[in-house]
Amino acid sequence: MLVRSESAQAAVPIWFVTKETWPRIRESLPLSAQGFAGACGFEPKPGRSQILPGPDGEIAAVLxxxxxxxTRTRDFLLPGxxxxxxxxxxxxxxxxxHDTSLAALSWLLSAYRFHRxxxxxxxxxxxxxxDGVDAARIERIARGVILGRDLINTPANDMNPETLEAAALTLAAQHHAEAGVTRGEALLEANLPLIHAVxxxxxKEPRLVDFSFGNESAxxxxxxxxxxxxxxxxxxxxxxxAMLLMKxxxxxxxxxxxxxxxxMEAGLPIRLRVLIPIVENAISANAFRPGDVYESHKGLSIEIGNTDAxxxxxxxDALALADEESPDLLIDFATLTGxxxxxxxxxxxxxxTMDDALAADIGRFGTDAADPVWRLPLWDPYDSLLESKIADLNNIxxxxxxxxxxxxxxLRRFVERTASxxxxxxxxxxxxxxxGRPEGGEVQAARLLYDLLEARYGTTVPAGTPDNWEKSAAETVP
Known part of the structure; x- marks a missing residue:
């Protein structure tokens, strides 16, 4: 994480240069450093770096x-x-x-290595x-991204349904969230038949992790x-x-x-609920089949056109369950389609999304956070492509x-009551x-959404909040 030190001036300085500022910065350097940079052929082309030595061979500065x-497409994560x-x-x-906070965050994200x-x-x-950046906030975001990357990078023999459940429950426990798990045959009793079938x-039996955090009135x-x-x-x-990256x-x-x-680490003043349906799509005698028909939690019958969907x-099932509570905002993430x-x-x-204002906010925050996304349409005429001759709809x-x-x-068929x-x-x-993005597992869209939620709902914990909220806002993940 970032170093807080009163002796920061003893640290090696990094000078950011552009083609416009390079002449002025070069003139401010000692003559020996100017000569060394010139001898090494340093030019202010984006991404180029140059270490400048001191009189005793130490690193005196970095360009x-x-x-x-x-520049129309500046990469604010480039300093990482x-x-x-x-x-x-x-x-x-x-x-x-250009953006000191994103540069510092990119440093932390670029330094990530999966060393398990x-x-x-x-x-x-x-x-x-x-100076002038919220170091605690930057580190909070980096910790979240690192958590997600570690989970994705772990191979399936060590990241099976049991271990993913454990990771979710550990996170919930760290922040004193209320958590529960529905496993195996209990999924049928809870009317979650699609999770069970898949x-x-x-x-390792299928399951649904469900945890909630924060003031119920938020x-x-x-x-x-x-x-x-x-x-x-x-x-x-x-x-x-096609199976090589399926972990x-x-x-x-x-x-x-x-x-x-x-x-949760920030203690944003919202009532957060997290639903994680967890399965492995495996093959055995009781695997679900093409042509099978299953009822869903919502009551719609689904014909299985392809088991790889x-x-x-x-x-x-998870969206229909979430929708029953009519949340103000429902967000789902999935590695869904090639x-x-x-x-x-x-x-x-x-x-x-069907919410144009939300879509505009997502696009804006994605650009500002260097966490890009792009809106595609929920094109109603294509809805008929999901028709089935024997069920309410097909899964492909x-x-x-x-x-x-x-x-x-x-997915839209299973969301009716939710505001957005x-x-x-x-x-x-x-x-x-x-x-900012080493090769391997990556968390996409979470940073922009954290910024959006923080801006939309604020960062102040509301009066009358339960003790567990205050604890979770103070106790950060190490």
């Missing part, structure tokens, strides 16, 4: 080039590149990048908390995250290449837990087009390292 102010490239030591920002199965390579560069073939915000710990495709089995199919659950961690089934990746690639998740459209849209339309609902079809993975 790092960022985009000019007028330094966390992965500089030698160990203590550093400080000598001047301001591999020994750490040793010390890493550390950053002093920059997960019953696995060694605005209700509910998060739902798809928790498919591994997706073989079921009887419509995936080819081997990340619980990325929606990881994202919901990451956002919940940020919210299982995520929308478990979300359907069609979303074809349309927008791995870095730009689509989202769907049966055609090759608009796969992400039809999946979102399927939004669905994020995330990838939860970074294929190639970028500043």
């Amino acid at each position: 790092f080039a960022i985009e000019s102010v007028e 590149q330094l966390a992965a490239s500089l030698p160990p030591g203590l550093y400080r920002f000598a001047n301001s990048p 199965y591999k020994t750490s390579s040793g010390d890493h560069p550390r950053l002093c908390a920059p 997960g019953r073939a696995a060694e 605005p209700k915000v509910t998060l739902v995250g798809k928790g498919v710990c591994f997706d073989s495709g079921g009887l419509d089995i995936k080819p081997d290449a 990340k199919d619980m990325g929606g659950a990881a994202t919901a837990l990451a956002l919940a961690s940020m919210i 299982e995520g929308r089934l478990i979300l359907a 069609a979303a990746r074809v349309a927008l690639g791995p870095d730009l998740p689509p989202f769907y 459209s049966g055609g090759p087009f608009a796969g992400s849209i039809t999946a979102a339309l399927f 609902w939004v669905h994020f079809d995330i990838y939860a993975w970074t294929p190639k390292t970028k500043p």
Whole structure:
């Protein structure tokens, strides 16, 4: 995390330069440093860095080039590149990048490594908390993202339904949230038949984790995250290449837990509910089959057109359950469709909502947080593609087009009472390292939503809040 130190001036200064500011900053450097930078061919091209030595061979300063102010697509996370490239030591920002808070956050996110199965390579560069930034807030967000990344990166043999449940309950316990779990045959008794059907073939029984936090009279915000710990495709089995990254199919659950961690640690004045349907889509004698028909929690009958479209089934039950409470805002996250990746690639998740004002806010906060998303339409004419001849609807459209849209339309059938609902079809993975985003599991959309919720509902805990809220706001995850 960020270093708080009264001796920050002893840390190595990092000078951010652009093509406009480089001449002035260069003139302020000692002649020896100017000469060294010139001899090394340093130019203020975005992403270029240069270490400047002191008289005794120590690191005296670092130059790092960022985009000019007028650049249309500035990468506010670019300074995080330094966390992965500089030698160990203590550093400080000598001047301001375009966004100091995002630069410091990117440093923490870029420094992330998944070391559960591999020994750490040793010390890493550390950053002093920059002046004028809310270091505690930046660290809160980073902790949430790191929690989600660790969950996604853990392979399915160690991140099965039992361990994902345990991770969710541990987070709930850390913040004194009220939590419960419905497992196995009890899912049928609780009228959650789709979660049961999808997960019953696995060694570890299916389950639903449900926890709540905050004042019951506060605005209700509910998060739902798809928790498919591994997706073989079921009887419509995936080819081997498509199975390689299926440990990340619980990325929606990881994202919901990451956002919940940020919210609870901050003690935002909302009534938070988190629903995580957890399964493994496996193959055995009792696996659900193409052509089967199941009732849903809402009462709609679903014909199974493809067992590899299982995520929308478990979300359907969870969304219908959440909708019964009529929350002010209902958000779901799911690694739902390959069609979303074809349309927008791995870095730009689509989202769907019928609330135009919410959509505008999501787009704005996504841009401001360097956590980009893109709205796609809930196109009503495509709703007919989900028709079934023997049931209320099919879980797939049966055609090759608009796969992400039809999946979102399927989910919409299970949300009626909620004031505002939004669905994020995330990838939860970074294929190639970028500043702030190391290769591997990634939490997408959680940072922008934390900013949005903080702005919409404020950060002040309301009067009359129960003691458990105050405790959870003070006791942060170490």
